[in-house]
Amino acid sequence: MGKQLLLENINTPGIDTMAGYRAQGGYSSLQKALKMKPEEIVEEVKKSGLRGRGGAGFPTGMKWSFIAKPEGVPRHLVCNADESEPGTFKDRFLMQHKPHILIEGMIISSFALGCNTSYIYIRGELLYVYHILEKAIAEAYEAGFLGKNIMGSGFDLDLYVQPGGGAYICGEETALIESLEGKRGNPRIKPPFPAVAGVWGRPTVVNNVETISATVPIINMGGDEYAKIGVGKSTGTKLISACGHINKPGVYEIEMGVPVEEFIYSEQYCGGIRNGKKLKAVVAGGSSVPILPADLILKTAKGEPRLMTYESLSDGGFQTGTMLGSGGFIVMDETTSVVKNLWNFTRFYHHESCGQCSPCREGTGWMEKVLHRIVEGHGKQTDVDLLWDIQSKIDGKTICPLGDAASWPVASAIRHFRAEFEEYIKNPQNIKDEKHYYNLRNQKAPVA
Amino acid sequence: MSKREIKFSDETLALIQRIIRRYPEGKQKSALLPCLHLAQMEFGGWLAPETMDYVASILKIKPIEVYEVASFYSMFNLKPVGKCVIEVCRTGPCWLLGAEDLVRHIEKKLNITVGETTADGMFTLKTVECLAACGNAPVIQVGETYHEDMTCEKTDDMLSAYRNRNEVVTHWDKKHVKAQ
Numbered sequence: 001m002g003k004q005l006l007l008e009n010i011n012t013p014g015i016d017t018m019a020g021y022r023a024q025g026g027y028s029s030l031q032k033a034l035k036m037k038p039e040e041i042v043e044e045v046k047k048s049g050l051r052g053r054g055g056a057g058f059p060t061g062m063k064w065s066f067i068a069k070p071e072g073v074p075r076h077l078v079c080n081a082d083e084s085e086p087g088t089f090k091d092r093f094l095m096q097h098k099p100h101i102l103i104e105g106m107i108i109s110s111f112a113l114g115c116n117t118s119y120i121y122i123r124g125e126l127l128y129v130y131h132i133l134e135k136a137i138a139e140a141y142e143a144g145f146l147g148k149n150i151m152g153s154g155f156d157l158d159l160y161v162q163p164g165g166g167a168y169i170c171g172e173e174t175a176l177i178e179s180l181e182g183k184r185g186n187p188r189i190k191p192p193f194p195a196v197a198g199v200w201g202r203p204t205v206v207n208n209v210e211t212i213s214a215t216v217p218i219i220n221m222g223g224d225e226y227a228k229i230g231v232g233k234s235t236g237t238k239l240i241s242a243c244g245h246i247n248k249p250g251v252y253e254i255e256m257g258v259p260v261e262e263f264i265y266s267e268q269y270c271g272g273i274r275n276g277k278k279l280k281a282v283v284a285g286g287s288s289v290p291i292l293p294a295d296l297i298l299k300t301a302k303g304e305p306r307l308m309t310y311e312s313l314s315d316g317g318f319q320t321g322t323m324l325g326s327g328g329f330i331v332m333d334e335t336t337s338v339v340k341n342l343w344n345f346t347r348f349y350h351h352e353s354c355g356q357c358s359p360c361r362e363g364t365g366w367m368e369k370v371l372h373r374i375v376e377g378h379g380k381q382t383d384v385d386l387l388w389d390i391q392s393k394i395d396g397k398t399i400c401p402l403g404d405a406a407s408w409p410v411a412s413a414i415r416h417f418r419a420e421f422e423e424y425i426k427n428p429q430n431i432k433d434e435k436h437y438y439n440l441r442n443q444k445a446p447v448a
Numbered sequence: 449m450s451k452r453e454i455k456f457s458d459e460t461l462a463l464i465q466r467i468i469r470r471y472p473e474g475k476q477k478s479a480l481l482p483c484l485h486l487a488q489m490e491f492g493g494w495l496a497p498e499t500m501d502y503v504a505s506i507l508k509i510k511p512i513e514v515y516e517v518a519s520f521y522s523m524f525n526l527k528p529v530g531k532c533v534i535e536v537c538r539t540g541p542c543w544l545l546g547a548e549d550l551v552r553h554i555e556k557k558l559n560i561t562v563g564e565t566t567a568d569g570m571f572t573l574k575t576v577e578c579l580a581a582c583g584n585a586p587v588i589q590v591g592e593t594y595h596e597d598m599t600c601e602k603t604d605d606m607l608s609a610y611r612n613r614n615e616v617v618t619h620w621d622k623k624h625v626k627a628q
Contacts, residue, residue, distance in 0.1 A: 087540055125580070128594075163481055165522070167520065167522065182478045183517060184516055242583070249582070330544075345539075
């Protein structure tokens, strides 16, 4: 097991309380931060190489440096705790068991950005975690870590939690901002970017729970030390939520660079495939990233071992690679129907499309319907090409990335498992005999 | 719906006033989502038009601004529901590990289909999208509680427990209002 910067002591009883968290050294990073200048904190975060942990992987220090600072206009830090990407449950785990690391990270990050009022936007389904955070915030006020003149530094901060109402789209930062304003979660057209005009038109930074929490060890150990962990531009540790057909589902903190094979099969992590079955495919970074068959997730097309880093997982582009994404690692064994799983994912995106952009609103529904008729045994010969055509007309043609996220799973499933689709269509009499479709794998050249 | 007056309890009204103060002056509309959760908590687990109008009056916004939001988010019920809404996650990993079997089992057991309420008004069955608990799939949410690693047997026990409690269960649990 590598360094545990975020999950350290997570099983220690009482770590969810102020006393328990401080007994393990909690809030020492904040004490250090408040003695620094805000721009020095931004500099440390830049040096650490920290990249957004919500899925996009954008350098956090750079994102912070974009925030506009017009005279007399308040600015806001908003934590994105709207964790909804299928396969992802790392933020929920961290907030539930170690809420104070997020609170400490929020105070440090707000100080660095010069924000005096910050918000944690948490998905509504997690109202029980909302109350855990409210309790932790109350403890932080009582300890003098929130409120006026925090620890004599002259820095004031109020921190609030805001619940959502059930909508995947609110994980997109401008939809989240709309939702925080009490509106439907319709993403905004950019520019202006939130760094210039975010919540209530004020400069706003939106960061994921894990990203903000990572500032705590970064300030404690220094950006340079943090950057020594990992490989290349994938620095530090990453929370991976592993699920599906594995022996040990759960949240693991890995040092960037662990080989995928080790992650799946070693006892330290997933512990191998359930019931002695073989690995068929993996969706490595939440439902939106391209699905890869077993051979391509374990090794790149060049035959090199695939590592758990931003770069290695995306090696080969979308033809033969995927993305680290949010760290939602979904493992599928040899009994999984890729086509049925895709229908399930597509139904999800259709349900969650906000409806603003026609390609996404209509296209996701068409893809769901076409896939449904295929898995029901009524597929047509032209359906695979039709699906390919629809997804290609959504990708890149919408206001927000939900359209892309809906099209990538379809494109990658066809790219790597075309034969399985064709078998469903050609031999629908076998539809009930699920075994018939196992292990079919497209050997032909990728489409397009 | 009975003709009783729609009015939040004093504790809830005080909580709403505290929530409104979290936002800048004049931006009280930001309190809409928390208010709708609290409205479902107080008024039987769903949002009648009269309830939404009342929330609009508290936040000094137009009723349409409440309707358009309530109809957008999946957690807000715009039709009456049973005392307990059984929300089965149907997405990805939960589906891979048997969520469909759970849904069929509950449908048979309660003699309703997804979206329906039992004749005794005890249960409503809903399917929902990913609840961020994929490591403990399949998952069922009831109120604020996640029931994890579910099987048909565990589901039976869960249903019996709620039936015995015989209380209205909502996402924002009343105990958190009293604790303030």
